[in-house]
Amino acid sequence: MGSEALSINNLHVSYHxxxxxxxxxxxxNSGNLVGIIGPNGAGKSTLLKAMLNLIPRDKGSVKVMGKAIKDTRKQIAYVPQRSDIDWDFPITVIDAVLLGTYPHLKLFRRPSKKDKKWAIQCLDKVGMKEFSKRQIGELSGGQQQRVFLARALAQQADLFFLDEPFVGVDVSSEETIIQILKELCQQGKTVIVVHHDLSKANDYFHQLILLNKELIGFGSVDEVFQPEVIGRAYQGQFAFMNEIGVTL
Incomplete structure (x- = not known):
């Protein structure tokens, strides 16, 4: 894989x-597709948001390509959980995707014809071109997630952060999304995904971050997906372990 894309040092976050x-x-390192996994309440989304400086950190530092987050915003695309988005907001699919081009626009400039053409290409990439004039709230869960991936693609970022992108989506949308994420990594991009379905971890990811408030394991899927490592995070949830095919 490539050079260091993201580094986290002694990160602490607290609520109340x-x-x-x-x-x-x-x-x-760049070019990796990384899953953040762990039991409910493990802090997976919290870690993702803390990486991006979307929530306060008690202490610790995060660097993207050796620089602070505030200096690398244009290189970062973020797809939040669907539950964090106001789907009643009166915006069309194409306008939602065009938002991805804004970080690269000069002050007070609006998207150009070239930007709009690029946004349509991104929609076509995720199979949503024909829905460009729809209001985002009219779409299914899988379609909505595809649109927000198109918005991230439109940003032409180097790092992509996705928070539970496969929750509430249909099988076809999930297959489309993971294929695009894999292609991004083949282009040298880095993709970090909060994920809950461990049965697909081996097919989806190069590396796993296994979390239960603290870091339980980090490395290749083969390294992390070991009974003793998974067991430390899930703390004896035997029925769950059997379900995903891990024998303790």
């Missing part, structure tokens, strides 16, 4: 005095 993330340190 309760520590949600404890001393996480790791580094990810």
């Amino acid at each position: 005095g309760n520590e949600a993330i404890k001393g996480v340190s790791l580094s990810i």
Whole structure:
């Protein structure tokens, strides 16, 4: 894989005095598709948002390509959880995707014809070109997620962060999304995904971050997907372990 894309050093996050993330340190090289996994309440989305400086950190640092987040915003695309988005907002599919071009526009400039053509190409990439004039709230869950991936593609970022992108989507949309994410990595991009379905971890990811408030494991899928490592994170949830084919 390529050079260091992301580094996290001793990251701590708390809510109302309760520590949600404890001393996480790791580094990810470019070209990797990385899954953040762990039980409910493990702090997966919290870690993602703390990486992006969307929530306060108690201490610790995060660098993208050796620079602070504030200096690399244009290189980062973020797809939030669907539950975090106001789907009643009166915006069409094409205008939602065009938002991805804004970080590269000069002050007070509106998207050009070239930008609009690029946005249509991104919609075509995710199979949503024919829905460009629809209001985003009229779409199915899978279609909505495809649109927000198109918005991320329109940004032409180097790092992509997705928070539970496969929740509430149809099988076809999930297959489309993961294929595009894999293609991004083949282009040297880095993709980090909060994910809950461990049965697909081996097919989807190059590396896994296994979390339960603190870092339990980080490395290749084969390294992390070991019974003793998974067991430490899920703390004896035997029925779950059997379900995903891990024998303790």
